[in-house]
Amino acid sequence: MYLAHVIGRVVATQQYPGLEGVPLQWIQPIGEEGEPEGASLVACAVVSSGPGDLVQVVDGREAALACPQTFVPVDAAIVGFVEQALSLGRDLARATQGEGAS
Amino acid sequence: MFLADVLGAVVAPVQIPLLDGEKLLLVRPLTPDGRPQGRARVAIDRAGTGVGDRVLVLDEGNGARQILGDPDAAAKCVVVGFVDYVEGQDGTLLYDNGARASLEPR
Numbered sequence: 001m002y003l004a005h006v007i008g009r010v011v012a013t014q015q016y017p018g019l020e021g022v023p024l025q026w027i028q029p030i031g032e033e034g035e036p037e038g039a040s041l042v043a044c045a046v047v048s049s050g051p052g053d054l055v056q057v058v059d060g061r062e063a064a065l066a067c068p069q070t071f072v073p074v075d076a077a078i079v080g081f082v083e084q085a086l087s088l089g090r091d092l093a094r095a096t097q098g099e100g101a102s
Numbered sequence: 103m104f105l106a107d108v109l110g111a112v113v114a115p116v117q118i119p120l121l122d123g124e125k126l127l128l129v130r131p132l133t134p135d136g137r138p139q140g141r142a143r144v145a146i147d148r149a150g151t152g153v154g155d156r157v158l159v160l161d162e163g164n165g166a167r168q169i170l171g172d173p174d175a176a177a178k179c180v181v182v183g184f185v186d187y188v189e190g191q192d193g194t195l196l197y198d199n200g201a202r203a204s205l206e207p208r
Contacts, residue, residue: 001144001179003112003128032109032130032142032208046176047116056114056126056144058176062163066118066176079176080117080126086110087128087142088153088205 003085003092004029006053006078010042018069025049025078027057034092043076054093056080104139105132105185105197106159107205108151112144120175127151127181129159130208134188135196138208145179146170154205156197158183 008026015022023045031037046066049055055078063077064070085092106129114126125147131140143159148169151157160166160180167175169182188197 001177002141003144029141032128037141046118056112056117058178060163060178062166062176062178065174070174077176080114080121082112082114084111084113085128085144086112086153088109088207092128 001056001058001079002029003082004043004055004057004078005036006045006049006051006055007040008051016073018072019044019067019074022046022067025051027055027076027078029057030054030092032087033090034087034095041076043078044074045078047078047081049078049081054082054085056082103158103160103162103182105134105136105188106130106143106145106157106181107132108153108155108157108181109142109205110153118176120170120172120177121146129157129179129181131159132156135190143179145181146177147181149181149184151181151184154202156185156199156202157181158185 004027010024028040066077112126
């Protein structure tokens with residue numbers, strides 16, 4: 001489980017059965033100072049979020065368990081919309097708000 | 103499982119029901135001798151820890167599901183222990199909670 005910024009939406013008109021209606025979003029994982037860390041990826045949005053938001057992501061098999069149908073080929077899921085994430089007293093949600101939207 | 107330093111709390115007003123009421127912490131993974139290693143994680147606190155504490159973090163789904171008592175829990179990272187000290191191969195003290203320094207930004 002880690003923090004990420006939503007940097008875009010992905011639309012797929014044909015999806016694996018069971019994934020219909022589950023939004024796909026493009027995310028960029030961040031490190032402890034809010035800096036981008038690692039490669040960006042596509043995740044299923046189980047909670048409503050949009051570009052610019054700071055979110056919490058779970059990866060691996062557990063990502064599918066967060067989806068409405070749990071036997072689906074998914075390896076990353078957005079499981080929380082983060083309002084505040086303190087890192088040594090600095091709020092990552094405030095410091096980097098909206099930066100990911102560009 | 104890995105060692106980590108607790109950096110702060112994560113607050114999510116909208117999240118999957120599993121996480122409701124759980125304390126979420128941002129943690130910095132470490133090597134045994136205390137150097138930062140890898141991306142910061144968000145972990146569910148089950149050990150009652152706070153900022154600045156060195157903790158033991160479970161990063162595996164099946165163990166997390168057992169601790170949370172939910173066979174369908176979509177969670178991987180759980181803080182399962184508070185570290186008092188870490189001893190190296192030759193008996194040297196790599197970390198001592200009684201003599202810890204305050205956390206610095208990486």
